[in-house]
Amino acid sequence: MTGVLLAAVKVAVAFGFLMGTVIVLVWAERRIVAFMQNRHGPNRAGPAGILQTAADGLKLFFKESMTPRKAEFALYIAAPVLAVVPALLVFAVIPVGAPITIGGVTYTLQVTDLDVGVLYVLAVSSLGVYAVTLAGWSSGSKYPLLGSVRAAAQMISYEAALGLALVPVIMFTGTTSLAEIVEAQGGTFGGGLPAWNLVLVPSFVIFLIAGFAETNRAPFDLVEAEQEIVGGYHTEYSGMRFAFFFLAEYINVFNMAALTTVFFLGGWHGPRFGPPAVEMALPVVWFLAKTWAIVFLFIWVRATLPRVRYDQLMAFGWKRLIPVSLVWIFLSMVAIGVRRFGLPWA
Amino acid sequence: MSDTPDYVEGDLVAPTLERPEGPAEPPDGAEGTRRLHELWVAGTEEPRWLAAATDEGAQEILPADVDPEVAYEAGAAVVDDYVAEPEPAPDERQIINLGPQHPSTHGVLRLQLELEGETIRRVKPIIGYLHTGMEKTAETLTYLQGGTNVTRMDYLSPFHNELCFSLVTEQLLGVEVPPRAQAIRVLMTELNRVASHLIWVATQGMDVGALSMMLYGWRERERILAFFEKVTGLRMNHNYIRPGGVAADLPDGWEEDVEELLERLPEGIAEYHELLDENPIFLDRTVGVGVITPAECHAYGITGPIARASGIAWDLRKAFPYSGIDRYDFDVPTGRHGDVYDRYLVRMAEMDESLKIVRQVLETMPAGDYRVDDAKVTPPPRKRIDESMEALIHHFKLFTEGFKVPPGEAYQAVESPRGELGMYLVSHGGSKPWRLHVRTPSFAAVQALPVMLTDSLVADLIATLASTDPVLGDVDR
Numbered sequence: 001m002t003g004v005l006l007a008a009v010k011v012a013v014a015f016g017f018l019m020g021t022v023i024v025l026v027w028a029e030r031r032i033v034a035f036m037q038n039r040h041g042p043n044r045a046g047p048a049g050i051l052q053t054a055a056d057g058l059k060l061f062f063k064e065s066m067t068p069r070k071a072e073f074a075l076y077i078a079a080p081v082l083a084v085v086p087a088l089l090v091f092a093v094i095p096v097g098a099p100i101t102i103g104g105v106t107y108t109l110q111v112t113d114l115d116v117g118v119l120y121v122l123a124v125s126s127l128g129v130y131a132v133t134l135a136g137w138s139s140g141s142k143y144p145l146l147g148s149v150r151a152a153a154q155m156i157s158y159e160a161a162l163g164l165a166l167v168p169v170i171m172f173t174g175t176t177s178l179a180e181i182v183e184a185q186g187g188t189f190g191g192g193l194p195a196w197n198l199v200l201v202p203s204f205v206i207f208l209i210a211g212f213a214e215t216n217r218a219p220f221d222l223v224e225a226e227q228e229i230v231g232g233y234h235t236e237y238s239g240m241r242f243a244f245f246f247l248a249e250y251i252n253v254f255n256m257a258a259l260t261t262v263f264f265l266g267g268w269h270g271p272r273f274g275p276p277a278v279e280m281a282l283p284v285v286w287f288l289a290k291t292w293a294i295v296f297l298f299i300w301v302r303a304t305l306p307r308v309r310y311d312q313l314m315a316f317g318w319k320r321l322i323p324v325s326l327v328w329i330f331l332s333m334v335a336i337g338v339r340r341f342g343l344p345w346a
Numbered sequence: 347m348s349d350t351p352d353y354v355e356g357d358l359v360a361p362t363l364e365r366p367e368g369p370a371e372p373p374d375g376a377e378g379t380r381r382l383h384e385l386w387v388a389g390t391e392e393p394r395w396l397a398a399a400t401d402e403g404a405q406e407i408l409p410a411d412v413d414p415e416v417a418y419e420a421g422a423a424v425v426d427d428y429v430a431e432p433e434p435a436p437d438e439r440q441i442i443n444l445g446p447q448h449p450s451t452h453g454v455l456r457l458q459l460e461l462e463g464e465t466i467r468r469v470k471p472i473i474g475y476l477h478t479g480m481e482k483t484a485e486t487l488t489y490l491q492g493g494t495n496v497t498r499m500d501y502l503s504p505f506h507n508e509l510c511f512s513l514v515t516e517q518l519l520g521v522e523v524p525p526r527a528q529a530i531r532v533l534m535t536e537l538n539r540v541a542s543h544l545i546w547v548a549t550q551g552m553d554v555g556a557l558s559m560m561l562y563g564w565r566e567r568e569r570i571l572a573f574f575e576k577v578t579g580l581r582m583n584h585n586y587i588r589p590g591g592v593a594a595d596l597p598d599g600w601e602e603d604v605e606e607l608l609e610r611l612p613e614g615i616a617e618y619h620e621l622l623d624e625n626p627i628f629l630d631r632t633v634g635v636g637v638i639t640p641a642e643c644h645a646y647g648i649t650g651p652i653a654r655a656s657g658i659a660w661d662l663r664k665a666f667p668y669s670g671i672d673r674y675d676f677d678v679p680t681g682r683h684g685d686v687y688d689r690y691l692v693r694m695a696e697m698d699e700s701l702k703i704v705r706q707v708l709e710t711m712p713a714g715d716y717r718v719d720d721a722k723v724t725p726p727p728r729k730r731i732d733e734s735m736e737a738l739i740h741h742f743k744l745f746t747e748g749f750k751v752p753p754g755e756a757y758q759a760v761e762s763p764r765g766e767l768g769m770y771l772v773s774h775g776g777s778k779p780w781r782l783h784v785r786t787p788s789f790a791a792v793q794a795l796p797v798m799l800t801d802s803l804v805a806d807l808i809a810t811l812a813s814t815d816p817v818l819g820d821v822d823r
Contacts, residue, residue: 037561142442146464146804218555219627228808230449306627307555309805310464 010111011092018091022250026053029299036303057243065239070140079138080237080244083131087251089124093117094258095179097268097284109268109284110179117178118170121259122163125214128252129155132216132223135245136233147232150310151216151223157317158213158220164325165207168200168332169263182267196266202328204264206321208297211256213317216249218302222310257294258287265290438462446475450553450808453818455792457807466807469799471792476822484782488748489515492779493585496769499784500820501582502545505531505538506762508587511782513668514758514771515589518751521720525712527591528670533604533707534577534586535669535760536700540611541570542763543693543700546815547618550690553812554631559621566614573603589749590724591717604708608701615697622690632687636798636810639684646794650765650787652814655692656684662761674706686813693815696763723749748777764788764815788820 027042027050034041042052067076097109114120129152136148170176173184187195198204213220224232234245261267270286272279308316439462446454454475460468484495496511497504509531516523523531544567551559571581576597578584586593622628638646643653653660661678663671679695681688717724725744726737753775759768765787772781791814798810 033557037558038565039561142440146461149463218557221555222805228450228805303558304621305556306551306622306625306631307805308627309631309803311803312630 006107007111014091014111015088018088018251018254021254022247023053023057024050025250025254025295026056026246028295029302032296032299033303036300060239060243063239065237065241068140068236071236072138072140075134075138077241079131079135080241080248081131082134083128083248084244084251086124086127086131087248087255090121090255091251091258093120093178094255094262095182095267096258096287098280100280108179113177113179116176117181118166118176121178122159122166125252125255126155126159128248129159131245131248132233135237139233139236141236143229143231144233144235146229147223147235150229151233153310154213154216154220154223154313154317157314158210158321161206161317161321161325162210162214164322164329165203165210166263167325167329168203169197171329171332171336172197172200178262182262182269185266186269194266194269196269197264198266200264200332202324203332204260206325206328207263208260208294209321210317211260212298212301213313215252215256215298217253217298219305219307220313221302222307222313253295253298254291257291257298260294261287261290265294439467444807450549450812452549452811452816455811455816455818455821457795457811459804459807461804464804466799466802466804469796469807471795473789473792473818473821476818478822480823481782481784484779486778488777489589489751489779490744490748492782493588494583496782496784497583497585498819499823500762500764500767500786500788500817502542502817503535503538503763503767504583505535505587506760506767508585509535509669510758510760510762510767510769512587512589513760514756514769515751517756517758518754518771518773519589519723519749520752521590521718521723523591523669523718524715525670526595526714527716527718529707529711530592530596530716531587531669532671532674533596533704533711534574534592536703536707537570537573537607539700539763540697540704541567541574542815543697544570546693546763546812547690549815550686550809550812551618551622553808554628556622556625556628559618562614562617562621566611569607569610573607576600576603588717588724590720591715595716601708604704608705608708611701612698615694619694629687631805631809632690632813633685634683635686635802635806636813637683637685638794638798642794642797643684646797647790648765648794649790650761650763651689651692651696652684652791652794653765654678655681655688657682662759662766666759668758668760671703673710674703676700676703686809689813750775750777751779759785762787764791764817764820784823786820786823788814788816788818792816792821 030052031041031043031049042049045051045055067073092111093114095108095110095113099106099108101107132151132155133148136144136146136151139145169181173181175181175184181197185194185196189195189199212218216223222228224234229235234242237245267290268283268287270282272282274282439460442459442461443456444459445456456472456475458470458472459466480495480499484492487495492511492515493508496507499507512531544563546563548560548563548567551557551563574584575581577600578586578593638648638652638656640653640656640658642648643656643658648656649660649662657680659678659680662668663676664678676699679692679699681692721737721740725741726734730737731741751773753773755770755772757768757770759766761767766785767787768785770781770783770785771779774780795811795814798814799807802810
């Protein structure tokens with residue numbers, strides 16, 4: 001019974017944490033991009049405009065949700081839900097800090113730890129493509145259809161690269177549980193360098209690029225390229241239904257940054273010092289700092305780079321990322337084999 | 347211009363078609379209804395199919411079973427519409443309207459696209475959503491008021507419109523404006539060229555997805571507009587260049603302002619070069635996209651940066667110098683490939699050249715009057731009105747009736763940021779134009795869009811459209 005209660009509390013906390021994160025994230029993105037573009041950005045609602053997202057959300061909540069006459073109604077209203085649910089589910093397996101011990105009981109800062117965490121992440125996050133495709137198709141409109149066709153091709157292609165980029169990580173750490181992947185990065189290499197998977201540089205780069213594409217962020221935001229296909233798949237959505245897509249997009253950005261941290265940047269590992277309370281809280285701080293650094297990268301890239309074209313996107317995914325991933329998997333396989341068994345002729 | 351090299355390679359692509367014999371059948375359901383276009387052509391020799399060509403029904407892209415020659419003649423299709431490949435099944439294609447309300451059609455251009463997946467098989471620009479009859483309005487305004495009208499046509503290069511209108515009026519009047527007025531005109535138009543190109547680089551960047559580029563372009567343009575406001579009182583639609591000179595002399599301290607512009611603008615432009623020139627994604631999106639050949643430029647009347655990017659070294663400032671611009675030393679940058687990237691390079695280089703001209707104007711600004719000393723054309727100085735009865739009469743006549751222009755016809759073209767901006771003026775001797783026709787570069791650019799866009803992708807369409815830099819006020823007038 002306590003197990004169920006504990007799980008319920010964890011789910012509630014995780015959900016609240018994600019919602020709060022999205023509010024800050026949207027505000028941060030708008031402010032940072034604004035500063036990069038010689039603008040002020042939202043600065044009216046609350047101190048430095050931090051309540052802007054809440055105000056926008058409130059506005060969307062009271063807006064009328066219109067349905068196009070040609071829409072397939074059931075799918076049309078199911079799509080926003082399909083977008084948000086997988087985004088929330090991915091976060092369930094992400095360890096945000098070291099296990100903490102209160103009153104002799106140890107709690108993991110993770111909703112649940114799955115043995116097949118990596119596969120779970122890949123499986124659930126690839127469900128997101130259904131939301132985008134169905135939203136575009138069920139709107140019964142032409143621009144959303146173009147957007148959803150783009151989305152289907154893009155997300156499926158980069159899903160492959162994303163998965164392949166994780167293979168060396170799994171080989172290197174020998175586990176598919178996210179908590180254990182983080183644990184494995186705990187030590188140091190000789191010379192005091194933290195033993196992060198960042199040493200798998202090609203994997204890190206491929207994962208990051210595929211992550212940009214997977215979350216439909218610039219320069220791969222052609223699914224919702226405003227200048228080309230107006231709003232893309234969510235052109236015909238309004239009110240809370242639109243807000244759901246918006247929510248899902250930003251949760252996905254945060255998830256992708258968190259996963260990058262977990263897989264490559266050592267998760268919550270970092271120097272731990274001070275009195276017990278501080279020492280207990282520090283891992284969470286490290287985790288959030290690393291994650292927000294990646295989030296900042298997402299925002300920075302958006303303010304800088306132009307958008308690639310559809311065919312160039314596909315060519316890049318299939319002709320560059322995937323072959324490079326495969327070669328890198330082979331090389332790291334050889335390297336791990338040599339490390340474990342020594343050179344074959346030695 | 348006998349020394350103009352002939353860039354046309356091969357034959358022009360326009361086919362020679364026989365007109366269909368007799369009037370074509372009117373569209374279904376049109377029988378018995380009186381249409382506006384029929385009233386227009388009543389009593390003329392025009393066949394009825396021509397009357398129907400502008401009807402709403404004819405604006406649909408004609409189905410494949412309609413004779414393509416008729417479709418071509420009726421204006422529903424252009425030569426480039428013919429697709430060499432076998433026709434796919436009709437349900438593999440969809441017709442989609444891009445605009446008139448679309449985030450990146452630069453106003454209210456409507457493009458009717460026939461898409462096969464994301465590939466554009468046919469494209470048809472449809473204009474007229476901003477048509478306000480400005481050419482007709484010009485016939486009801488005196489020559490002094492005319493400037494307020496023409497300056498609103500191409501609202502991104504208002505000075506060029508005013509200059510063209512003033513020059514064509516002066517041609518008929520036979521007045522020669524003093525050197526200082528000419529230099530001021532060159533100063534303002536060349537700064538205007540930079541401002542217009544800044545808007546273009548801003549929107550070009552934005553349309554390929556580099557959102558920050560838009561704000562950066564605006565930032566530099568803002569400096570120029572602040573200078574314009576100081577000189578003319580307005581940021582746009584200035585009515586500053588008028589027949590006979592300019593409205594007022596440059597304000598005190600203009601040298602420092604221009605000096606600061608000449609210092610700051612190159613800094614901004616250098617930033618754009620840094621951001622875009624070698625950006626691999628920008629190169630992917632622009633190199634080889636939206637190509638137009640020199641022959642096609644000639645066939646479609648393309649001038650300005652688009653033609654120069656194709657390799658046609660044609661600039662009216664060199665070919666038919668006006669307003670004393672031949673006194674200044676500048677180059678005409680040309681490209682070779684005629685694609686979006688060459689247009690980018692050409693316009694960026696043109697900004698440098700324009701700033702070069704501005705620098706020379708600053709250094710050699712002649713002293714003297716800023717308008718012609720002809721009481722019949724320009725109003726007397728305020729002081730003279732108090733002293734002289736004659737000056738008062740002139741002032742009164744000038745602002746009530748306006749000055750009269752001798753009968754005749756004249757054509758004047760200037761090199762606007764978009765190409766050849768020409769005005770053809772017919773005067774019957776009154777104080778208002780009898781007819782003013784404007785030849786605008788954007789119109790030619792929009793009609794050539796099918797050449798550049800057929801068989802490209804939707805994303806290329808946006809990049810190409812931005813690179814042609816159309817101003818819809820200029821297209822529709």
